[in-house]
Structures are given as C-alpha cells and as structure tokens.
Amino acid sequence: MGGSTVSETQGEAGLERPFNLIIAGVGGQGNVLAIRLLGSALLAQGYEVAVGEVYGLAQRGGSVASHLRFWKGAPRPPKVPEGQLDILLGFEPLEALRLLTQYGNPGTAVLVNADPVLPIGALLGKFDYPDVSKLLERMRGLAQPVVTVDAGSVSRELGVPQAMNTVMVGALAGSELLPISAADLEAQIDLLMNERVRNVNHEAFAAGVRAAVKAAD
Amino acid sequence: MKETTKNQVLLMGNEALARGILEGGASFVAGYPGNPSSEIIATLLQTAADLPVHVEWSTNEMVAAEAAAGASFAGLRAAAVMKENGVNVCADFLATLAVTGVRGGYVVVVCDDPGPLTSSNEGDARLLAQALEIPIMEASTPQEAKDMTRWAFQVSEERSTPVMVRSVSRLSHGRAGVELGVIPEPSRSAEFDTEHPLLCLPSVAAISHPLAHDRLRAVQKDFEDSIFNDYEGSDAPELLVISSGLSVLYAREAVSTLGMGDRVGIAKIGTVWPLPEGRLGDVLRRSKRILVVEQIEPFLEEKVRARHSDLAGELGDRDIYGRRSGHIPETGDISANTVADALAAIMGGGRRLNATFAEAASEIKEDLPLRDISFCRGCPHRASFWAIRTALELDGRNGFVAGDIGCYGLAAGPTGYQQIKVVHCMGSGIGNASGFGVLRDMGMEQPVVAVAGDSTFFASCLPGLINARNNGADVVFVVLDNSVTAMTGFQSHPGSSFGPRGEPQEPLRPETVCRALGVETSVYDPVADVKRVSEAVYDRLQRPGVQALVLRRTCSTYEDRMRMGSSAVAQVDQEICVGETCGCDRFCTRVVGCPGNRWDAEKGKAYIDPDFCNGCGLCVELCSWDAISLTEGGE
Numbered sequence: 001m002g003g004s005t006v007s008e009t010q011g012e013a014g015l016e017r018p019f020n021l022i023i024a025g026v027g028g029q030g031n032v033l034a035i036r037l038l039g040s041a042l043l044a045q046g047y048e049v050a051v052g053e054v055y056g057l058a059q060r061g062g063s064v065a066s067h068l069r070f071w072k073g074a075p076r077p078p079k080v081p082e083g084q085l086d087i088l089l090g091f092e093p094l095e096a097l098r099l100l101t102q103y104g105n106p107g108t109a110v111l112v113n114a115d116p117v118l119p120i121g122a123l124l125g126k127f128d129y130p131d132v133s134k135l136l137e138r139m140r141g142l143a144q145p146v147v148t149v150d151a152g153s154v155s156r157e158l159g160v161p162q163a164m165n166t167v168m169v170g171a172l173a174g175s176e177l178l179p180i181s182a183a184d185l186e187a188q189i190d191l192l193m194n195e196r197v198r199n200v201n202h203e204a205f206a207a208g209v210r211a212a213v214k215a216a217d
Numbered sequence: 218m219k220e221t222t223k224n225q226v227l228l229m230g231n232e233a234l235a236r237g238i239l240e241g242g243a244s245f246v247a248g249y250p251g252n253p254s255s256e257i258i259a260t261l262l263q264t265a266a267d268l269p270v271h272v273e274w275s276t277n278e279m280v281a282a283e284a285a286a287g288a289s290f291a292g293l294r295a296a297a298v299m300k301e302n303g304v305n306v307c308a309d310f311l312a313t314l315a316v317t318g319v320r321g322g323y324v325v326v327v328c329d330d331p332g333p334l335t336s337s338n339e340g341d342a343r344l345l346a347q348a349l350e351i352p353i354m355e356a357s358t359p360q361e362a363k364d365m366t367r368w369a370f371q372v373s374e375e376r377s378t379p380v381m382v383r384s385v386s387r388l389s390h391g392r393a394g395v396e397l398g399v400i401p402e403p404s405r406s407a408e409f410d411t412e413h414p415l416l417c418l419p420s421v422a423a424i425s426h427p428l429a430h431d432r433l434r435a436v437q438k439d440f441e442d443s444i445f446n447d448y449e450g451s452d453a454p455e456l457l458v459i460s461s462g463l464s465v466l467y468a469r470e471a472v473s474t475l476g477m478g479d480r481v482g483i484a485k486i487g488t489v490w491p492l493p494e495g496r497l498g499d500v501l502r503r504s505k506r507i508l509v510v511e512q513i514e515p516f517l518e519e520k521v522r523a524r525h526s527d528l529a530g531e532l533g534d535r536d537i538y539g540r541r542s543g544h545i546p547e548t549g550d551i552s553a554n555t556v557a558d559a560l561a562a563i564m565g566g567g568r569r570l571n572a573t574f575a576e577a578a579s580e581i582k583e584d585l586p587l588r589d590i591s592f593c594r595g596c597p598h599r600a601s602f603w604a605i606r607t608a609l610e611l612d613g614r615n616g617f618v619a620g621d622i623g624c625y626g627l628a629a630g631p632t633g634y635q636q637i638k639v640v641h642c643m644g645s646g647i648g649n650a651s652g653f654g655v656l657r658d659m660g661m662e663q664p665v666v667a668v669a670g671d672s673t674f675f676a677s678c679l680p681g682l683i684n685a686r687n688n689g690a691d692v693v694f695v696v697l698d699n700s701v702t703a704m705t706g707f708q709s710h711p712g713s714s715f716g717p718r719g720e721p722q723e724p725l726r727p728e729t730v731c732r733a734l735g736v737e738t739s740v741y742d743p744v745a746d747v748k749r750v751s752e753a754v755y756d757r758l759q760r761p762g763v764q765a766l767v768l769r770r771t772c773s774t775y776e777d778r779m780r781m782g783s784s785a786v787a788q789v790d791q792e793i794c795v796g797e798t799c800g801c802d803r804f805c806t807r808v809v810g811c812p813g814n815r816w817d818a819e820k821g822k823a824y825i826d827p828d829f830c831n832g833c834g835l836c837v838e839l840c841s842w843d844a845i846s847l848t849e850g851g852e
Contacts, residue, residue, distance in 0.1 A: 016473070026588065036392070040227050043394050051392035053229060055334070061812070062590040074449075075358045077466035078391030081474070081553040083570065098585050101578035105571055119588040120632070123812045123829070125803075127586050138581055142574060 018050075018071035020080040023168075024099035025091030026117045027064050030165030034089070035066040036192060037169055041185045042070045042178075052078035061120055063095050087177055088143075089168055091151075092117050093135045100142055108143040111171055111212070112136070113164060115152030147175070147215045154207045163197075163204035170208020175216070182209055225394035230384055231256035233359035233395050234326050235264065237366025237382075238296045241322065242401045245271045245288030247281035248298030249676065250705035252335045253386040254328035257298045259706065262717050269403045274708055274717050277643070277676035278303030282310050282325065289323040290415060291407035294370050301329045301340040302642065304381075306677075308349060311379065313417040315350040316425045318377040318432060321405070322370035325351070325381045328389045331512045332550040335386070337622050337642060339548070341513035346381050347490050350429060352436045353381040354445060354488050355462035359393045365445055365487065367398065372439055378432045383489070385512055387550075388463045433491050440488035441495050448500065450482020456564060457504035458483045459497075459521055464510045464551065471556035475566060486517065497524045501532060508563060509539035510556050513548075538563055591632035594812055595773030595782070595831030598625045601697055601743040601750070602633040603809065603839070604768075605666055608754035609636070616664035616758065619646040619653065621677075623670040624704045625697050632810050637668070644669060644677025647694055651681055654690025654763075664758045666693045672702040672710040674727050679734075686736055686763045693757045694736070694765045696727045697743075699772035707775050731765040743768035747838050773831050785832035785847040787813070787825045793844035796821040805836045805845070 021038070023031050032053055039051040052067035067080045085103040090096025090112030100108060114132055122129040139146045151167040166189070173182035182205075189201050228236065235257045238246055246265075248258040261272045271288070275281035278299040288295035297307070304311070304327050311325070330336040346353035354369065356362035366382050373380040417425070440446070449469075450457075458468045458481060465485045472481045484500040486492070501507070501524060509518040518539040525535050538544045544559040545551060554568065561567035592599045602625075609616040620626060620637035621644055629637040639649055650667035667685075669678045674696050685692050702708040709715050709722065716722040731738040741750050750768060757764035776782035789805075802808065806816040806823050813829035814836055816822075825836070825845070837845045 018470075036227065039392055043225060043227050049227065049392070049394060051227070052387060053390050053392060061588065061593070063588045074469060075360075075393070075466055076470055077387065077463055077553060078393070079387055079552055081470065081557075083554075083568075083575075084474075094585065095588070098582065101582040101585075104574070104578065106574055119586060120591040120810075120812055121586060121589055123815065123826075124807060124810060125816055130586070142577055142581070 016071065016073055018069040018076050020085050021068040021087040021089065022080055022085055022099055022103055023066045023089045023091060024095040025064055026095060027062055029091045029117070030162065031064055031066040031091065033192070034165040034169050035068050037185060037188045038068055040188045040192060041180050044188070045180050045184055048072060048075070050076055050078040063098065065099055087111070087172070089172055091165065091168060093132050094119070094130065097135050097139055100139055104143050106143055109177055110139055110143055110146040111168065111175060112139070112146065112148055113151040113168055114148045115164075147212070149208065149211050149215065151208065151211070154211060155204055158200065158203055158207065160200050160204065163201055166201045166204040167208035167211065170205035171212040173205070174209035174212030224396050226397060227392050228359050228395040229256060229390065229392050230359045230362050230388040231328075231390070232260045233363040234366055234382070234384060234389070235260035236395070236397060237363035238324070238326070239265060239268070239270065239400045240363065240398045241324065241367040241370035242294045243270060243296045243324075243370065244293040244403060244405070245285055245295040246298065247273050247275045247284045249275055249278045249281055249303060250672075250702050250708045251300035251303055252705055253330055253389040254298055254300045254303075254326070255705045255708070256389070257326060259708070266718065268400070272717070274710065276711065278306040279310055282307035282314075286310070286314055286319065286323060288407070289319045289321040291409045292321045292405055293407050294322040294374065296324045296326060298326045300336065301327055301342045302336065302338070303327070304342055304345050305340065306643070308345060311349045311351060314379050316417050316422055316429050317415040318429065319373060319379055320377070320410075322374035323379045324366060324369045324373055325379060326366065326384070327381055328384045328386065329513060330386045332386070334550070337640070339513055341516060342381065342383050343489055343516045344514055350433060351379050351381050352433065353383055353490050355383040356388065356487065357462055357465045357485065359388070359391065360395045361445065361487065362388065363395055363398070372436060376432050376435050376439070378429070378436060383462065385463050437491040437493060440491065441493040443488045443493070445487025446493065446496055447485040448482060451479060452503070454482035454504050455480045456506045456508060456560070457481075457500065458508050458510055459486065459500060459517060460484070460510040461486045461489050461517060462512060464512050467551060467553045467556045468510045470553035471560055474553065474557055474568065475560055477560060477564065480564065481560065489517070492520050494524060497521070498528055501525060501528060501535065505534065506536045506563065507538065508544065508559060509537065510545065510551070510559070512551060515540040589631070590627065591810065591812070592624070592627060593774045594829050595833035596624070597699055597743045597768065597770035597773065597833070598628065598633065598697055599809070599811060600747045600833075600835045601695065601768045602628045602636050603835075604743060604747050604750035605695065605754055606634045606636050607751040608758060609666070611755050612664060612758050614663055616666065618666045618668055619649040620668045621646045621673060623673055625668060625670060643673050644681055647678050647685060647692070648681035650692040650694070651685035651688060651690045654685060654692040655688055657691065664691065664693070666695060666754065668695045668697055670703070671696060671698040671700060671712045671727060675711045675725070679730070682731070682736065682763070683734055686734060690763060691761055692763050693754060694763060695754070696765065696767045698727055698767050698769040699775070700724075700769070701772050701775050703772040703775060707772070707778065726767070728765070728767045731767070736763050736765045738765040738767060740767045740769060742770050744770055744833050744835050744838070747835060773833060777831065783832045785849050786827045786830040787832060787834065787836055787845050788848050789823045789825055790844050790846065791817070791820060791822040791824065793842055794822040795842060796823075799842065801841060805840055809836060809839065811836060
C-alpha cells in the first residue's frame with residue numbers, strides 16, 4: 001500500500017518529530033494489549049516510546065482511543081497533537097472516522113476493520129448506524145490511503161473473535177508502515193501474552209499480515 | 218511489568234509510581250481506589266506480594282493517610298495513594314500531620330485529573346499542598362515519577378515532614394520506557410517512641426507550627442539544587458517558558474513543532490512547592506517575556522508574579538503570560554497545541570493547519586452519532602433504578618434521587634431513566650438527603666431517595682446515615698450492593714467476599730451496619746425481585762424516618778470477567794409477544810434500555826441478541842405477557 005512511511009516523512013537521519021499512531025475503537029476490543037504490543041516492540045528496537053493507554057470510558061460501551069508515539073530524542077507527551085496523526089488503526093469504522101476528523105490530516109494512513117459495533121442508541125432504535133461504505137467513503141475523502149481489513153471475519157473464522165486486535169496489529173505489520181519488522185512484533189506476543197492464548201494470537205497475527213498484503217495487491 | 222528490553226521496561230506512570238514507592242523503601246502502603254490513581258495499589262498488590270511490605274485498600278483516603286502515618290510514627294517508611302479528591306477527604310488529618318511532622322519517610326502520591334477526564338471535578342493538589350503546608354513535587358515522565366517518588370521518601374525522612382508527589386491522568390495512564398533501580402532490603406523494625414509523643418493540641422501546636430515552617434524552609438533549600446529542576450534553551454531567549462510536570466513535554470513539543478528552539482527557552486520546575494526562590498530568580502533573569510504553562514490552576518503563575526514583584530527593582534518590567542493573560546484557557550486539560558497557539562499569539566506565526574481538511578472534518582464530526590455510555594449488559598443498577606422510578610411515579614409527589622459518584626451516577630442519564638438529580642462527591646447523597654428529609658415544615662412535599670454503592674457506603678455514608686436518623690429525616694436510603702468497587706476496576710472492599718489479592722474474605726454486610734445503627738433495613742435482589750423492590754420503595758416512601766434497602770446482586774461485568782455468570786440467555790417467544798398491539802409501547806426494547814433487547818422490525822416483535830444478554834432475567838420479570846424466558850446456553 002501507499003502512504004507515508006517513517007523514512008519518507010522524516011528522513012533517515014533521525015526521528016525528531018515523533019511518529020504518531022492512534023488505535024480507535026470501543027471498550028472491550030483489546031486496545032490496551034494491541035498498543036502495548038506495538039509500544040514494547042518499538043522500545044525493544046531502540047526508539048523512545050510514549051503510550052497513552054486508554055482515553056475514554058472503556059467499560060461502559062463508550063468510544064476509546066489509545067495513542068502511541070515513537071521518536072529519537074528528549075521525552076515527549078503521550079497524547080498525539082490534533083492534526084498530526086500518521087497512522088490510524090481503526091478497530092471500528094465509526095470510531096475510526098471520528099478519530100480521523102479529530103487527529104488526522106490528508107496524509108494519515110488508515111487501516112480499518114470494517115465491522116461495526118453498534119452504539120447503545122442504535123441498539124435501542126434511537127438512530128440507525130451509518131452505512132459502513134458511506135463511512136469509508138468519508139474517510140477516503142479526508143485522507144489517503146484508507147485500507148479495509150476484514151479483521152472481524154478473519155478472527156471469527158479462526159474461532160477467536162476476541163483476537164481481532166491481533167489481526168489488526170498483524171495487518172499493520174504487513175502494511176510495512178512501521179520501521180520495525182513483523183518478527184519484532186511477533187516476539188512481543190510471546191513476552192506479553194500468557195501461554196493459553198499465545199498460539200492463537202500468532203495465527204491471528206499471521207492472518208493479519210496476509211490480509212494486508214492482499215489488500216495492497 | 219515484564220516487557221523487558223535493553224535496560225528499560227515499558228511502564229505505565231502508575232506502575233512507575235508504584236515502583237518508586239518500593240525503591241523508596243516503603244514498608245506500608247495504603248490507598249482507596251479512584252481514577253486515575255487506582256493502578257498504583259493494584260500494581261503493588263501484585264509486585265510486592267512476596268516483599269515485606271503491607272499493602273492495603275483502606276476504607277477511604279482519610280483512613281489510608283492515617284494508617285500510613287501510623288507506620289511512619291513507628292519509624293517505617295510509608296505511602297498513602299489517592300486521586301486528588303482523596304486529598305480533600307484526608308485534608309483534616311494531613312493539615313495536623315504537617316504540624317507534628319513524621320518519623321519514617323511519609324509520601325502522599327496524588328493523581329490529579331485535568332479536564333476532568335473521569336472525575337467529578339478538576340481539583341489541583343498543588344493548591345491543597347500549600348494550604349496543608351506539605352511540600353509537593355511534580356513529575357513529567359514515568360521515569361521521573363519513579364525517581365522523584367524514591368527521592369521524596371528521603372526528603373521526607375531527613376526533614377521530618379510529609380511530602381506529596383503529584384501526577385496527572387495522562388502521566389498516570391501513559392507508558393514510557395523506565396530504567397528500574399534497586400529495591401532496598403528491609404532493615405528496620407517498627408517501634409513507636411513513647412518518650413516523644415506527636416500531639417496536635419492547642420498548647421503544643423503553637424510551638425510546633427513555627428517548627429513546621431523551619432522544616433519547609435529546609436525543604437526549600439533541598440529544592441534549590443534538585444536535579445528535577447532544569448533549563449533547556451539559549452542563555453537569553455526571546456521568550457522563557459516556565460513549566461512543571463507533563464506540561465513541560467507539551468511545551469517542548471510546541472517549541473519543536475513551531476521551530477522556535479533558538480528563540481524560546483524552557484525552565485522545568487519539578488519541585489513545585491515550596492518553590493526554590495533562588496532558582497526561580499535566576500530563571501526570571503533570562504528573558505523579558507515569560508509564559509507559564511501548567512495544568513489546572515495558575516499556581517506557578519501566581520508564584521512567578523510574586524517572585525517578579527520581589528525582584529522588580531532589579532529586573533524591571535516583565536511580560537508574564539499564562540492563564541491570567543488569556544493565552545492559556547482558564548480551565549480544562551491542555552495539550553501541545555494549546556501551548557503552540559499561546560506561543561504563536563505571543564511570538565507571531567502559528568501552527569500549519571490544513572484548512573480544507575479541518576473544514577471537511579468538522580462538518581463530518583458534527584454528523585456522527587455519539588456513542589453514549591450506558592449500564593453494562595445485565596447491570597443490576599438498571600433494575601434498581603427501574604424499581605425506584607416506578608415507585609416514585611406511583612407515589613406521585615415529584616420525588617427524586619440524591620446520589621453520588623460511582624457507576625450508578627449514570628442514572629442521571631437515560632440508562633438510569635434520569636432518576637438521579639443531585640451528584641457531588643463520595644457519600645454526598647445520604648448527607649444531602651438528611652437535609653432534604655427535614656424540610657417538611659418549610660414546605661417540602663417531595664420525598665427523597667438517597668442511593669450509594671457498597672464501597673461508597675463503607676467509605677463515606679455512615680456519618681450521613683447516622684445524622685439522618687438522629688435528626689428524624691424522612692429518607693429512603695438504597696444501598697446498591699454489587700459486591701465490588703466496580704467503577705474503578707473491581708477492587709475489594711469490606712463488603713466483598715474476596716480480599717485485595719482475591720483471597721476469600723468474610724464480608725461485612727451493609728444491612729448489618731444499618732441495623733446496628735437502628736435503621737430498619739430490608740434486603741432484595743434488584744433483578745429477580747424487581748417488582749417487590751418497587752413495592753418496597755413505594756411502601757418506605759410513605760413511612761416517616763430513615764428506611765434502608767440493600768439491593769444486592771454481583772456486578773455483571775465483574776461476573777463476566779471472573780467467568781462466574783450463568784450460561785443462560787433470555788429468549789422471546791414471538792408467538793406470545795403481541796408486538797405493537799401490546800400497549801406497552803415496545804417496553805422491553807425501547808424503554809428498559811438493555812442493549813440485548815431488540816426490535817424485529819420485519820415481524821413487529823421483540824427479540825433478544827444473545828451476544829448482549831447475560832441472562833440476568835430482568836426482561837423476563839418485566840414482560841407483561843410472560844413472552845420472555847431464560848434458556849440454558851442460549852438454545
């Protein structure tokens with residue numbers, strides 16, 4: 001896929017301006033684990049890292065966002081400044097669009113799971129959830145590229161719907177937007193996840209990588 | 218804390234504060250849950266399980282501060298951990314502790330919530346620290362949070378004064394690389410020196426107070442040379458930013474974004490109060506123009522103005538910018554962009570904004586449906602507030618609910634049928650109700666229901682409840698007992714059947730306490746007994762005096778986490794459901810507000826989405842046609 005990579009935007013010499021990534025989703029989708037996988041992998045490769053773990057009310061169905069920034073140099077705050085987002089990893093299309101409008105710019109690269117999670121208002125019939133293709137169209141009107149990943153269906157096919165987050169992290173690795181390799185990220189699965197879920201997360205990660213490669217073709 | 222890399226670990230600010238407490242040699246740590254501070258004690262309960270350190274969830278912050286002081290008086294190092302509101306709670310004790318001083322190093326770790334992001338208000342602990350005469354420092358990064366906390370124990374012990382360390386939400390909940398230090402071996406045994414009592418009595422305090430001021434001056438001297446104060450920039454910049462805590466990073470980012478590194482210097486002040494005045498004077502000499510960047514109140518800004526006034530003869534005019542000049546918004550959280558806009562307004566230039574993007578984005582944003590927060594699937598509060606609403610409607614005197622903070626505060630919104638009309642702080646509902654409940658001779662005809670969660674009940678409700686009883690207030694007091702401190706992450710409390718590390722514990726029941734106080738108390742399951750609860754609330758509304766109800770059912774999200782809920786789900790028999798002709802106005806799918814109850818538009822009947830049903834059975838109880846039943850395993 002296209003989009004700006006670290007070396008294009010900031011030159012090989014350094015990373016004085018932090019590279020900014022946000023995961024947009026809903027409480028319960030596994031933002032925290034995903035952002036820690038990414039943060040730990042980047043730290044292990046020698047970058048300075050700041051993570052804003054969860055902004056929002058996770059437990060009660062609200063919108064949540066996790067921020068990740070990496071750079072070389074003096075400490076930076078964990079919150080991504082509005083307008084300076086490099087990569088948006090959308091776990092849910094409505095939340096991805098919401099965060100893109102707040103933090104994005106025309107060069108923001110978007111990877112989004114197209115599976116909606118209905119807000120309580122839509123569940124109760126107070127309003128209809130917007131058409132997903134319309135949401136994607138609006139994202140494309142704001143920023144390029146916007147790549148959809150069927151992380152929801154991929155994780156369900158694997159029999160572990162809750163590994164959607166790892167599929168998305170795999171897709172990010174497969175998109176080659178980050179300066180670290182898929183292997184660097186996979187190593188963190190072994191470090192951060194307990195034995196019970198490790199194998200299935202490796203599978204989810206690999207499926208995510210394949211999905212991204214396919215989307216780029 | 219296991220993602221080890223080179224020498225660094227990716228730690229959350231709160232984990233770093235916890236590590237700092239251990240590296241500082243604390244033997245005793247106490248706290249009460251409250252975001253954004255909750256993970257500090259939670260981390261210690263895990264990481265210090267095998268260390269000779271006592272870690273506890275105390276009944277409230279006052280008790281935490283007093284208990285930790287007990288350990289300090291016995292010569293041990295001790296910490297009390299809380300959110301900013303907790304300092305309000307224990308202010309009475311801390312104010313006197315500052316007068317007597319401490320023995321073993323004593324540190325209060327306090328997490329402020331600028332914004333606020335998850336709190337009832339955005340108090341600034343620095344103002345409290347000054348009012349309490351307790352030194353306070355503020356960290357910028359997780360690394361500094363750890364190192365500063367460790368040093369705070371040393372300062373406290375050397376100067377015999379309590380010391381506070383301030384964090385803010387985005388530091389506490391942010392992660393960054395941290396190099397770990399050594400946790401010292403325990404070397405002290407606890408003993409209280411009875412030859413030297415610690416007494417805050419009028420005659421003694423008059424002598425002790427000036428001694429406390431001497432201690433503050435000694436700390437101020439320590440602060441002059443602290444490594445937590447720093448300067449980056451040219452010797453005489455066009456503009457000087459004075460900043461502390463996370464704001465320093467926002468300032469650095471703004472300067473870098475605007476490319477103003479050679480024009481703007483940043484003076485970082487980690488030792489916030491008592492402010493090292495010599496150091497501040499040196500800083501003020503650098504530039505004619507000064508911007509103060511800090512979080513919540515203009516605390517440093519006032520100090521900078523005062524110091525400038527001291528030195529006015531030598532320094533001459535200074536332009537001081539910040540909140541009072543309107544360059545930084547007066548309230549709310551700030552960001553790098555806030556600082557960049559202030560810099561641009563003072564220095565000229567500005568952030569490069571993509572106007573086309575901004576315009577298109579703001580138009581789209583307006584249009585996006587909001588994701589309201591609501592009670593979780595199967596939440597017992599939904600049933601409790603349904604019952605209360607039904608009773609108050611039937612009563613017909615325009616009664617209302619006085620509540621406080623906790624998950625059930627959401628009952629001020631649609632998910633709890635807008636029942637709560639008064640929310641302030643922990644335990645304020647029953648206190649307010651003890652006032653409302655005695656106004657009958659002044660014309661008050663509305664009945665009042667007070668609600669409190671179970672953890673809140675033990676933390677903050679007992680004096681209010683006793684007051685209501687003693688003054689003959691007419692109040693129906695409802696304890697919403699979901700058996701955990703749910704809002705802040707499922708911590709145990711005295712009424713839980715598990716202890717802080719998950720071990721079994723004999724619960725102290727709210728009804729035992731209420732009855733011992735002479736308050737008649739009934740206990741129900743709010744879901745299974747929902748109709749009886751309505752009747753009971755209605756019945757108690759007609760009686761004089763204080764009447765208590767304990768509505769007990771375990772938090773459904775906690776049950777989900779512990780995988781201890783039932784496997785049953787509800788199912789609508791669409792043969793029985795009469796749809797629109799029911800006369801219930803789609804009661805189950807539209808009115809009750811459970812995310813699992815849906816409307817099948819094609820068939821014009823109700824149905825249940827099994828993914829959003831935890832089988833609580835509320836809709837089964839409420840359907841007037843008995844069209845809904847529970848089935849095992851979602852058959």
